[in-house]
Amino acid sequence: MTHTERLAAYLGELAYADLPASVVSRTEELFLDWLGSALASDGSHPTPLFHAYAQTMGPREGRARVLVAPYGTSPYFAALVNGAASHLVEQDDLHNSSVLHPATVVFSAALAAAQDLGKSGQELIVAAVAGYEAGIRIGEFLGRSHYRIFHTTATVGTLAAAVAVGKLLGFDREQFIQVLGNAGTQAAGLWEFLRDAADSKQLHTAKAAGDGLLAAYLTAQGLTGARNILEGEQGMAAGLSSDADARRLSDRLGQRWALLETSFKFHASCRHTHPAADALLDLMQRECLAPDDIARVTARVHQGALDVLGRVDVPRTVHQAKFSMGTVLGLIAVHGKAQLGEFANSALNDPAVAAFRARVGMRLDPEVDAAYPQRWLGRVEVTTRQGAVLQGRIDEPKGDPGNTLDRAELEDKFRRLVAFAGKRPPAEAEALIAQAWRLHECVDLYCFT
Amino acid sequence: MTHTERLAAYLGELAYADLPASVVSRTEELFLDWLGSALASDGSHPTPLFHAYAQTMGPREGRARVLVAPYGTSPYFAALVNGAASHLVEQDDLHNSSVLHPATVVFSAALAAAQDLGKSGQELIVAAVAGYEAGIRIGEFLGRSHYRIFHTTATVGTLAAAVAVGKLLGFDREQFIQVLGNAGTQAAGLWEFLRDAADSKQLHTAKAAGDGLLAAYLTAQGLTGARNILEGEQGMAAGLSSDADARRLSDRLGQRWALLETSFKFHASCRHTHPAADALLDLMQRECLAPDDIARVTARVHQGALDVLGRVDVPRTVHQAKFSMGTVLGLIAVHGKAQLGEFANSALNDPAVAAFRARVGMRLDPEVDAAYPQRWLGRVEVTTRQGAVLQGRIDEPKGDPGNTLDRAELEDKFRRLVAFAGKRPPAEAEALIAQAWRLHECVDLYCFT
Known part of the structure; x- marks a missing residue:
């Protein structure tokens, strides 16, 4: 057979x-x-x-x-x-x-x-x-x-x-x-x-x-x-x-x-942005960072994320914004979430989000890439205005089977x-x-x- | 541009x-x-x-x-x-x-x-x-x-x-x-x-x-x-x-x-069979050969013909027969043509066609393959019962632009x-x-x- x-x-x-x-x-x-x-x-x-x-x-x-x-x-x-x-x-x-x-x-x-x-x-x-x-x-x-x-x-x-x-x-x-x-x-x-x-x-x-x-x-x-x-x-x-x-x-x-x-x-964006979004949110909450404390974010991603997200720098439509790592991390940093309302209201014309977007980059990460696609690891490297370099990491993005949404959610x-x-x-x-x-x-x- | x-x-x-x-x-x-x-x-x-x-x-x-x-x-x-x-x-x-x-x-x-x-x-x-x-x-x-x-x-x-x-x-x-x-x-x-x-x-x-x-x-x-x-x-x-x-x-x-x-x-079969069909018909007419005079036919073809035609030995349906080089050459040899009527009546259950089919093979031909797909050259090698080896060749199958069908046809x-x-x-x-x-x-x- x-x-x-x-x-x-x-x-x-x-x-x-x-x-x-x-x-x-x-x-x-x-x-x-x-x-x-x-x-x-x-x-x-x-x-x-x-x-x-x-x-x-x-x-x-x-x-x-x-x-x-x-x-x-x-x-x-x-x-x-x-x-x-x-x-x-x-x-x-x-x-x-x-x-x-x-x-x-x-x-x-x-x-x-x-x-x-x-x-x-x-x-x-x-x-x-x-x-x-x-x-x-x-x-x-x-x-x-x-x-x-x-x-x-x-x-x-x-x-x-x-x-x-x-x-x-x-x-x-x-x-x-x-x-x-x-x-x-x-x-x-x-x-x-x-x-x-x-x-x-x-x-x-x-x-x-x-x-x-x-x-x-x-x-x-x-x-x-x-x-x-x-x-x-x-x-x-x-x-x-x-x-x-x-x-x-x-x-x-x-x-x-x-x-x-x-x-x-959970987030209303391309799934390839979610691990980094959760890692950034976790890091900002843990370190009590405000958006303006952050000089630079590098999302360390798998190759598939680069293939799918790497095509657009500044989004012109809401749908495009959902495939923009900078926009998604900008919404997370500025609004604490990236759901439909944030995309509709802030993804394209919120100056704080746009400013944050310009400070976001992506880089292929061998560990993240090796785990993919079985596991979607979230890794971000944040450089603060003061020059500190901080690492954010989550191993199971919100919504994954081990971190799922319950019926109320x-x-x-x-x-x-x-x-x-x-x-x-x-x-x-x-x-x-x-x-x-x-x-x-x-x-x-x-x-x- | x-x-x-x-x-x-x-x-x-x-x-x-x-x-x-x-x-x-x-x-x-x-x-x-x-x-x-x-x-x-x-x-x-x-x-x-x-x-x-x-x-x-x-x-x-x-x-x-x-x-x-x-x-x-x-x-x-x-x-x-x-x-x-x-x-x-x-x-x-x-x-x-x-x-x-x-x-x-x-x-x-x-x-x-x-x-x-x-x-x-x-x-x-x-x-x-x-x-x-x-x-x-x-x-x-x-x-x-x-x-x-x-x-x-x-x-x-x-x-x-x-x-x-x-x-x-x-x-x-x-x-x-x-x-x-x-x-x-x-x-x-x-x-x-x-x-x-x-x-x-x-x-x-x-x-x-x-x-x-x-x-x-x-x-x-x-x-x-x-x-x-x-x-x-x-x-x-x-x-x-x-x-x-x-x-x-x-x-x-x-x-x-x-x-x-x-x-x-012109013929009611896969186009990859047409050059060899025309070459065989031309040879048989030129040499006055009857089907039973022929012990063996090798159609010398381009690779695409092998890819498309090489899947089936003995056809079970009329549609399959149209992709069978042996059947098409059998119809040509026995009936002189391979149109819808011949396929419907003789492709599957005419013993003479089946017998001829068993005597047909295909072989990749470098000259034919090099000309393809711009030109679909017809080349067949026929071995007679008497042991003579004859070559049939046409350079433009019936229906091609230089050998087209006129309005009456x-x-x-x-x-x-x-x-x-x-x-x-x-x-x-x-x-x-x-x-x-x-x-x-x-x-x-x-x-x-």
Whole structure:
């Protein structure tokens, strides 16, 4: 058996009864976190463009729901628009060692398909778990070389979404082999857009969710795909990676729950900025430093951070600011946090933040780089106005599994996300929270609208 | 100016008045050839799967037409279904040096958009020319290394389709830069499926046409894309090629009409089999050989032929047979031709063809490989039952620009293609031929339905 076949067999057999209570409960938390990320982008560019596109190209009615402009359509367009929406505000989850944002692709596709197919909360949960377990392992399989050029959430996300929808469609081992082929041959997404702060990140997650769903629905109808799209000589590893390791595909299936390793995002910025942000905050609190006490900050980072964050010096948009280490550390130093409100109000035109940004640099750190991507270590070197050189360090950023957000913190985050868009009253946010915590009991999923 | 910017400027300025009469006329011929390729697949697996998918996911009405099951829908779904349909019977055109099948992606997207937008035949022609000129140059730019792993018609096809639709949407230089970014970051399609003879070739052309159209419509609404998706450090060349040559992107823009270099397919098989097929036919006619006079044939081929054709020994499906050098040469030897009828009736179960297939081999030929992909040389070595060793050679396969099909031959081919599906009466085929030859005068394109 190839590793792909082992993975497909596992996915075919996975049942709700196999899930530990901690996995069910964490899936509900990841779902709420995803829902908030989607709702927060209601009205923010480019979400309305995808919504308008769906109206132009898709049907005006259907059982699947577009969350950011509540109406029903076919599941392809619900997945597409929700996929675009839920990655925009940079608050959706991340799995460290795969460098995959699973929720934005898995839940966007799975909720749309579950609503279309009339599935229950338990069926959605097991589908999401399948998508996380497969997507995370495929991301790890493709390795660091892949992430240097390709946006893993776009490429691998297509397969993760396809697996989740395939589970809802009741796929067996053979169909999971086929759907990986049909999704893998559609996998795309390049980092080149970062240089221009273009809108491609939303296009990537929209397309990953939509294309994964397309792959699953066509596979269900009998469209055949390559049987070895991951490991084969003309497959994903051959074309899109130089350090692929096939053993990662079947790593401890059934024993390791990769979903539980997923991190919640606390700061509303690119995850590559979080370790340094937490290290700086910790150091400033410990040493009682004010922003103006600091002459220079060097964030000591892994190579992936340089690849993704190194393209822009002075951000021109809020979204760009989320990929600016200087801006993020400036918000942390000046405001003590870097959440949606700080980005909206202070990232671009707060002189204190801009002044701090100019004092921030990044440097590759061998220890941090060696630990990555399994561990995202935070290391900052601060030089004070008085000339002292201080070291800040944290080993587990806020939101990581060992330093996670509890349900109360997740509820707070969700309320902030919904309030940020300003489109839904607080009572609606409370109702959605209550429904998410009852997800495992939901008979159908039409309450998520 | 980058080469990409030069290409974008050219595309923005290209006007119908710039087109030589030969380009207009050849575009009409390529269009008819594409239309026949699409109609021929009506009812053949997997075309109905895409049609059913469009009915599930898309609107049931619209100005764009699905050709294989005549009804109107939104242009995305028309492009998707027509893209799947028009590459299935392996009769659509090919550009040699880019190894791109332009029609299946360019016309599928452009006709759908032109019908949606109410454009004229002249507007469709200039859009198609833009798609061919850009797509061919981008295919050449990505080089041979790209084609070893990636199906160029899928990857580059996404950009070619996007450019054609962008032209219909009236894009200027800046918008062409953006649309290349939005299409290029979606470019996908791996050859791995060949090993299993899976249905991915149709998925690839469907998605390239659909995704290219999606890129153009979203760009028109303001979705921004990477400005240097082709040449940039995290762009297509960086991720998908090891021998990219940026100069090819702007090669003789306005002087060289790459569209005129496109070959029509005469045999109904993978183009990589055509040079050897023509060389064998020529040799057998010259030497008056019957199939049973031949003990052994070695097709001396370029590496690309080995990569694409080398996966299957004994074909199990008609589509697989089109990628089997032994089957194609068997049909040529036994029946004197390898068109749709021969494939349907004799490729799988004619004992004479099967016996001949077992006597065919392939070998890499340095001369043939050095000329490829600019020239597709045909070389076969035949050993007779009497032990004589004979060489067959042709330098320009039937259908190549210097050995092209004239309008009468194209009409014959079109009639055969329509008749093969058995869904439309001969009079309808004649009407479509007449409309194609009047394409440059068409006020609208609703007659192509």
